[in-house]
Amino acid sequence: MEDKQKSLSPPPCPSTVTVRRNPLRRARATPYTTATKPPFSSLASAITHDVPTFPIDEILSIQIPQSEPKQSIPESLKIFLRIKPLRSFTKVTTTKARPRNVWPQNPSKKNIAKENRNPEITKKVKKKDEEACITLNDPYSVTLTPPQSLQELKRSKTEVYEGFSHVFPADCSQNDVYDKMVQPLLEDFMKGKSGMLAALGPSGSGKTHTVFGSLKDPGIVPITLRQIFKKSHESSSGPLRLFNLSIFEICSERGKGEKAYDLLGGESSELSVQQSTIRGLKEVPIQNLEEAESLIGQAMLKRATATTNSNSQSSRSQCIINVRASCNGFSNETKMQYSDAMLTIVDLAGAEREKRTGNQGERLVESNFINNTSMVFGQCLRSLLEYQKNRKKGLQKHHQNSLLTRYLRDYLEGKKRMALILTVKAGEEDYLDTSYLLRQASPYMKIKFDNTEEPCNKRQLKTFPRAEKNKKIKLSAPKTSQIEENFLEERSQISQEVHLQGKKADPRDRSSPRLEPVSHDKNEREHIIMRNFSKVLWNVLKQYNEKLKVAEGEICTLKDSLRREQLKSLVLETELSSLKSPCLAEPCIPEAVVEAIVHAKENFEVAASMTIVLRNVDDDSCNLIKARREAGAEESSDSPVPNVIRNVDDDSCNLIKESREAGAEESSKSPVPNMRNVDFDSCNLIKSRREASAEEPSESPVPSKNVKDAELVRCHLSSQNDAEPRQSVNSEENVGIPSATTHVEAEVTDFPRDQAIQNQDDPTPSPEQVEVSQDFINSQISNVQTKSAVSRRFPDSEKQERNRRLLPVSSRSLTEKMNDLDIKENQIEKPQVKTAKTHVQKKAESIQGQEIEVPAREAEPASTKKQRNGQKPKRRLQPASSVLLTREINTLEIEDDIAEPKGTRGGKKTTVSQPRSQGSVTLLRLLTNNLHL
Ligand SMILES: Nc1ncnc2c1ncn2[C@@H]1O[C@H](COP(=O)(O)OP(=O)(O)OP(=O)(O)O)[C@@H](O)[C@H]1O
Known part of the structure; x- marks a missing residue:
């Protein structure tokens, strides 16, 4: 103490002391100082000695409360998660090596023995079974990873679930679960607060194991009962509390409803259920643990269970265990009355998938019920979780959908405390069930997209250039089967090439540029496609070319057939015209022959008119001949079509020339009869015939007669070529030749085809033809003689005008010449002169003085006349000329007439008073007498 006092003694006083005048101020006494007043003597020392030390030890001893997890679960609902250990884990751990000489008792043991013999297999099994889909992150969160198979098939992702009150790993014990989960609720229960514990999870995940456990490893219920009676005994100071136990189950009645x-x-x-209250439930008071455990044992025996593929003793009902605590006294401590409390422990039936459970029939109905109940419970739970997160949102109520949720309504609405434990299986095959449960009942969920890159890359690779090309090719591919086949072949080749290239390429090396091989492949592919396409096009073009050739051949055949048909039609037309032409020409021909003098003019008019008709035929025939010559020489040679009928110009020389030329060329070839109108200009005619006679006789098969004075080309339809008998007629020899009128008629009427063919085959004229031609020539000659006499009667203007009206241009000159002959029309129809004896002088220049000796005419037989009249009643071409002739003849003054010299034919015919020649006078007399004019 002395040392201490010495150490606390103040320092020695200084030599000088300062005294303060003001009274000494005392500082406010501190509590510490006030509490224990030290003695004044020791005040100074005490002041310096009592400085409090810093309470560092106290500060360090203070325990700072640990921060709770961010996602703290509300008091009314706590969610726990328990992971069931993997089966392989237990198998591997329980596997014991057996001696090799032991015969395996069953297949499982046999497999085990195999595994033992082959440790690699065991390792593989271990590795495979050890793979878990769920891993524990911390006491409050887990990560769920999809298995590899599901990652490839669909877009799966790793999920992180957090916000749990506690996550029990696979190796946790039942006591751990009780401590963390049940004890808080039990304390409140003992204080009179109700609470509920529920186990939720898929089938076989350990709900029943967690709730009831086993004899060796008891679960929540046994432990809780034990703790209840333990605590009730410990709190002996409290009121007497009674506990009642009730156990019931909710199951489906054949799938129709809940019971x-x-x-x-x-x-x-069976219990009656009204809304959320169950009537008739038996509560059994429990005095001690043994009674409680026996009751629970009895209940478990009654509970519906079944064996499924997932669980050998699967719960088929929702089991509810109620422990009600009743209190009849006051608490000594709080002096408050205890209310009844209810502790509810629920073992739900696990949701199960049909494929995994293999349930059928009644088991399947139970499964549906269980799944529906689990679904409704999960909906209610989800709604409560969401409601607790955000209370602004209203609580969605789903509890009405099942009896269980209706019974647990207060808990599912958050009115009472509830602790929920989720039991999950950690195997890969249990991923879907686990994921479904956690999504439904976990407080929070995060989704990690760490494993989403691979599917994205796969998709990109799948849709890399091939798909677009296929589409394009499909759209642009032609529909021909050949093209499709080629396309399929190329497609397979290219796909193989691409596959090989893809194999060669390193898929991991993403940095390596793959555009070059792709572009190269694209170019090659396009090249192959285009090449094959061009081949196919070439083949198609070839086919079309062949088809075109065939079509051209068909066109040629059709053209030939068309030509033939046209020729046939032309032949038919010409036949028709030929049939028409004789009908028209028929009446005039015999008259021209019979009426030697009187009908000379008319004859020429008829001939001229014939030319009008036949001219048309000429054109057609010419064309026809041309066509037939082109078509073939054979057809033309056999053709019965009449040949050209030519009109001859006034100029006789031209006429003869044309006739020669035509005769030399055509008549030798063509069998068709020719018809020529001949000018009767004597001078020209004689000249021309002289020239012709020098050439033709050699060709003509029939020797012509002596041509003394003149040659006349006969106008006959039946004769046609140069071989026809152009007879030079001596008028003297022809005198007395009977008329060939009948023959002419026969020829004319029978002309058409047979005669033509006959003439064609036999160019030699028949005697009848010769006769007719002779008569005709005679008549023409007589006409020539008569013309000079008659022409004087009419003025030239009038004649020309008539010619213009009646005849075509080519024949007008002829008719003009013949107009000089005034012949009565009536004479045509009266008995006609058969023949006329004419004298043709050699020198045509001096026609004057010629005399035509007209023999006594013979009346034509009546029969013949009647026949002719009957056959040819119509004479369309004659009336005009006949009328004129009649007029002229009527006006003739035969007695006073004086023969007119022939030399005036080419000159002016103005004088009517010119003297007639003797021959003409005689002729006129004969005419008038015979015709009875
Ligand atoms: N944590 C665990 N540790 C050891 N074994 C367990 C565990 N959890 C469950 N088991 C075993 O798994 C099997 C199935 O468990 P349990 O019957 O509890 O599943 P469940 O979820 O109730 O199925 P269900 O819904 O079909 O009734 C039981 O044999 C049980 O012993």
Whole structure:
């Protein structure tokens, strides 16, 4: 103490002391100082000595409360997660090596023995079974990873679930679960607060194991009962509390509805359910743990269970265990009355998938019920979780959908405390069930997209250049089967090439540029496609070319057939015209022959008119001949079509020339009879015939007669070529030749085809033809003689005008010349002169003085006349000329007439008073007499 006092003694006083005038101020006494007043003597020392030390030890001893997890679960609902250990884990751990000489008892043992013999297999099994889909992150969160198979098939992702009150790993014990989960609720229960514990999870995940456990490893219920009676005994100071136990189950009645059964009741254990209250439930008071455990044991025996593929003793009902605590006294400590509390422990039936459970029939109905109940419970739970997160949102109520949720309405609405434990299986095959449960009941969920890159890359690779090309090719591909086949072949080749290139390429090396091989492949592919397409096009073009050739051949054949048809039609037309032409020409021909003098003019008019008709035929025939010559020489040679009928110009020389030329060329070839009108200009005619006679006789098969004075080309339809008998007629020899009128008629009427063919084959004229031609020539000659006499009667203008009206241009000159002959029309129809004896002098220049000796005419037989009249009643071409002739003849003054010299034919015919020649006078007399004019 002395040392201490010495150490606390103040320092020695200084030599000088300062005294303060003001009274000494005392500082406010501190509590510390006030509490224990030290003695004044020791005040100074005490002041310096009592400085408090810093309470560092106290500060360090203070325990700072640990920060709770961010996602704290509300008090009314706590969610726990328990992971069931993997089966392989237990198998591997329980596997014991057996001696090799032991015969395996069953297949499983046999497999085990195999595994033992082959440790690699065991390792593989271990590796395979050890792979879990769920891993524990921390006591409050887990990560769920999809298995590899599901990652490839669909777009799966790693999920992180958090916000749990606690996550029990696979190796946790039942006591851990009780401590963390049940004890808080039990304390409140003992204080009179109700609470509920529920186990939720798929089938076989350990719900029943967690809730009830086993004899060796008891679960929540046994432990809780034990703790209840333990605590009740410890709190001896408290009121007397009574506990009652009730157990019932909710199951489906053949799938039609929900039923509740009392598991502690008697035989009629069915309960009546009204909304959320269950009537008739038996509560059994429990005094001690043994009674409680026996009751629970009895209830478990009554509970509906079944064996499924997922669980050998699967719960088929929702089991509810109620422990009600009743209190009849006051608490000594709080002096408050205890209310009844209810602790509810629920073992739900696990949701199960049909494929995994293999349920059928009644089991399947139970499964549907269980799944529906689980779904409704999960919806209610989800709604409560969302409601607790955000209370602004209203609570969605789903509890009405099942009896269980209706019974647990207060808990599912958050009015009472509830602790939920989720049991999950950690195997890969249980991923879907686990994921479904966690999505439904976990407080929070995060989705990691770490494993989403691979599917994206695969998709990109799949849709790389091939798909677009296929589409394009499909759209642009032609529909021909050949093209499709080629396309398929190329497609397979290219796909193989691409596949090989893809194999060669390193898929991991993403940095390596793959555009070059792709572009190269694209170019090659396009090249192959275009090449094959061009081949196909070439083949198609070839086919079309062949088709075109065939079509051209058909066109040629059709053209030939068309030509033939046209020729046939032309032949028919010409036949028709030929049939028409004789009908028209028929009446005039015999008259021209018979009426030697009187009908000379008319004859020429008829001939001229014939030319009009036949001229048309000429054109057609010419064309026809041309066509037939082109078509073939054979057809033309056999053709019965009449040949050209030519009109001869006034100029006789031209006429003869044309006739010669035509005769030399055509008549030798063509069998068709020719018809020529001949000018009767004597001078020209004689000249021309002289010239012709020098050439033709050699060709003509029939020797012509002596041509003394003149040659006349006969106008006959039946004769046609140069071989026809152009007879030079001596008028003297022809005198007395009988008329060939009948023959002419026959020829004319029978002309058409047979005669033509006959003439064609035999160019030699028949005697009848010769006769007719002779008569005709005679008549023409007589006409020539008569013309000079008659022409004087009419003025030239009038004649020309008439010619213009009646005849075509080519024949007008002829008719003009013949107009000089005034012949009565009536004479045509009266008995005609058969023949006329004419004298044709050699020198045509001096026609004057010629005399035509007209023999006594013979009346034509009546029969012939009648026949002719009957056959040819119509004479369309004659009336105009006949009338004129009649007029002229009527005006003739035969007695006073004086023969007109022939030399005036080419000159002016103005004088009517010119003297007639003797021959003409005689002729006129004969005419008048015979015709009875
Ligand atoms: N944590 C665990 N540790 C050891 N074994 C367990 C565990 N959880 C469950 N088991 C075993 O798994 C099997 C199935 O468990 P349990 O019957 O509890 O599943 P469940 O979820 O109730 O199925 P269900 O819904 O079909 O009734 C039981 O044999 C049980 O012993």
